[in-house]
Amino acid sequence: xxxxxxxxxxxxxxxxxxKIEKDREKIYIQNMLEDLEADTSIYSDYASRNIxxxxxxxxxxxxxxxxxxxxxxxxxxxxxxxxxxxxxxxSVSSYYNSLFELDTYNQVGIIWSDNYAEAIAKIFxxxxxxxxIKEKKRKKLS
Numbered sequence: 001x002x003x004x005x006x007x008x009x010x011x012x013x014x015x016x017x018x019k020i021e022k023d024r025e026k027i028y029i030q031n032m033l034e035d036l037e038a039d040t041s042i043y044s045d046y047a048s049r050n051i052x053x054x055x056x057x058x059x060x061x062x063x064x065x066x067x068x069x070x071x072x073x074x075x076x077x078x079x080x081x082x083x084x085x086x087x088x089x090x091s092v093s094s095y096y097n098s099l100f101e102l103d104t105y106n107q108v109g110i111i112w113s114d115n116y117a118e119a120i121a122k123i124f125x126x127x128x129x130x131x132x133i134k135e136k137k138r139k140k141l142s
Contacts, residue, residue, distance in 0.1 A: 025082040031070040032092065038067045072142045 071092070074080045083089040 013034060021082055024079060025084065026080060028070060028074050028079060032074075035067040035070050042067075069100065 083092065
C-alpha cells in the first residue's frame, strides 16, 4: 500500500513537472515571437527612416540591433531544450547564430563609415549634403 502511494505521488509529480515545462515552452516561444516582431519593426523603421539616404548613397552598412532577450535567457538557463520540435529548435538557433555574423559586419561597417566620414569631412562640406537631402525630401513630398 505504501509503495502504491509513493508511486502515485511520483507519477503526479512527474505529470506536474511535464506540465510546467510545457507551460514554460509556450511562454518562451511567445516571448521569442515578440522579440522577432520587435526585430521586424526595428528593421522596417530603420529602412523607412533612411530611404532618402539609400537613394543618395550606393552602398550603406546598416547597423541593426536585434532583440536577443529571450534567446539569451533560454540559452543561459538551459531552457532551449524545452523546444520540443527539432526543426523549430534548429531554426531558432540558426537565426540567432546568424545575428553574430550580422554583428561582425556591423562592427566592420561602423569602422569603415567612421573612417569614411573623417576622410570625407576633409574634402566636403557636410552642410551642403544636408541641404541636398532636405531639397530631395521636399521634392518627394511635393
